[in-house]
Amino acid sequence: MKLFDEVRIATSNLTDFASDLAEPTLRLGVTGLARAGKTIFISSSLHNIIHGGRLPRFEAHATGRIGTAEISPHPDTLIPRFRYEDHIADLTDTRVWPSSTSRTSQVRLSLRYQSKGSFKRTFQSDRLALDIVDYPGEWLLDLTLMDQDYRTWSARSFKQANKPLYKTHSHLWRAFAEGIHGKLDTQLQGDEPVLETIARETTNNFTAYLLEAKKARGAYALLTPGRFLMPGDLQDSPALTFAPLPDDLFSKDRKSLWAMMERRFEAYKNSIIVPFYRDHFARLDRQIVLIDLLAALNEGPETLAELEETITEILRAFRPGSRFWLRNLVSRRIDKILFAATKADHLHHTSHDRLERILNRLVERAAQRLESAGADYETMAIAAVRATREATLNVDGEDLPSLVGIPMAGESLGEDEFDGISEFALFPGDLPTNFESLFEPIDSISQKKSNTRDEETSSKAISVSAPPLHFKDPLRFVRFRPPELDKSSSGTALSLPHIRLDRALEFLLGDILK
DSSP: OOOHHHHHHHHHHHHHHHHHOOOOOEEEEESSSSTTSHHHHHHHHHHHHHTTTOTSSSSSHHTTOOEEEEOOOOTTTTTBBBHHHHHHHIIIIIIIOOOOSSSSEEEEEEEOOSSSSSHHHHSSSEEEEEEEEEOOHHHHHHGGGGGGGGGHHHHHHHHHHHHHHHHHHHHHHOOOOOHHHHHTSSSSOOHHHHHHHHHHHHHHHHHHHHHHHHHTTTOOOOEEEEHHHHHGTTTOGGGGOOOOOOEEEEEEEOTHHHHHHHHHHHIIIIIIIIHHHHHTTGOOSSSEEEEEEHHHHHHHHHHHHHHHHHHHHTTTTTTTTTOHHHHHTSSBBOOOOEEEEEGGGGGGGGGHHHHHHHHHHHHHHHHHHHHHHTTTEEEEEEEEOOEEEEEEEETTEEEEEEEOOOOOOOOOTEEOOOOOOOOHHHEEOOSSSSSSSOOHHHHHTTOOOHHHHHHHHHOOEEOOOOOOOOOSSSOOOOOOOOOOOOOTTTOOOOOOBSSSSHHHHHHTTTTTTO
16 A cells, blocks of 8 residues: 555544544444345344343443434445435335445444443543444455555466366356457557457456356355446446456556556556545454355355455455554554354354354464454354244154244245245254364365265255155255344334344443443
8 A cells, every 4th residue: 555545544543533532433344245244234233222122241231331322424424324224124124134235335323321430431421433334245355456466466367267166157258368369469559449449358258257256156256356246336437447367468568458457457456445445444443254154164165265265365454453542543453353154043053153163263364363463353153133043843753953934035945935924944954063174275175076064964944834844955044034023112123133243242342331
């Protein structure tokens, strides 16, 4: 990052410090790849705090020390407000999951609380402004590009595209890239219109590959640039007209295709990635990283290894460190990071400890850097909104720890197709106790089929409403509808049920509210 950007970050931090004197502010980053549950986490956290949800492990809330909690206007009028009311209506009225994030938004929760310490009650404010930012998970991937040059990024992109997981999706783009040299041989190398045409054709082929790979691989792959996957208001702009080139096209000629692509790559970093980092990530105090670990486990060892690599790369862009007010005047540091495996309600609680151990192993490399920088971190399995309840079903004399809920309309499991109305009981299977084999390097396992998951876990599903009992195999998860909630006399939905949301809030906010 350039010195000019560091100065702007320092200036913003000084401005934040001045405003914090009137109302202390904590900036919480809610980070995660696409479909990790960022919007749901923010919505449920706000709803439970505001409406007196059951948060026994969130000490300030459980003991009644939080007097009032309300959403207030955000000081930054240029960033859209997080659509909290719409998301809660989706969850509680229509009982559907909110749509994925497609743009940056933010929300401020103003809290009044009573401190436990007499000194703090006397000399410090009893107010706290909690600022939360939501943004598309695809944009998060771009942070990995900040310290890369164009040649490095091109080489890494081709290396990834040639891996077995991506070859079938990238073959058209790779074939086109191999033919670029021939196009340049038959055209004038320095002719700007010709180069622009080739650049657009190359970009279109590259973008088509990214979109196909994203559809097939989900949110786990480190596919960059992220704005190519979710361009927002940059659709069809010159800022998104570049692509990797084979290394044999490398040239120092300023009129070459390579130079054109390199300039646009650097412009993309400087005009899109750096401002995104500067305005959001460089000003964070706390961070939660949400991970859809169950979906990755269900995909197999290759996806899990890929997810580990992606998270490790993304965390390199963060600024961890211990909390020290004088240093934070100009260089704010993230002193607490929570890694959370979401959708824990898709597993029986007897498997939650295994899920957390797998999560610990997944973030091991990233956590080493956090510890060395002096930041505190924790891992836990959570469900910001609990969509299932637990039950024990006896099938052929065997007691199965199971889940009961209403699958989303259109979901299927084996021969069963769900209508979004009927309840269904599901034995989701047990996570493996020996999971180290799941973390083999990608290159060592991509050529073989892994049967580990099928051997160590099994899935059995039993329809509550329709006998006879049916067993389903292998392991699969289905999406359940948000639960139906009772409402107060005023018509307000009671607090959303959850798993360990209170523990997450205590880790992230508890020390600030003491």
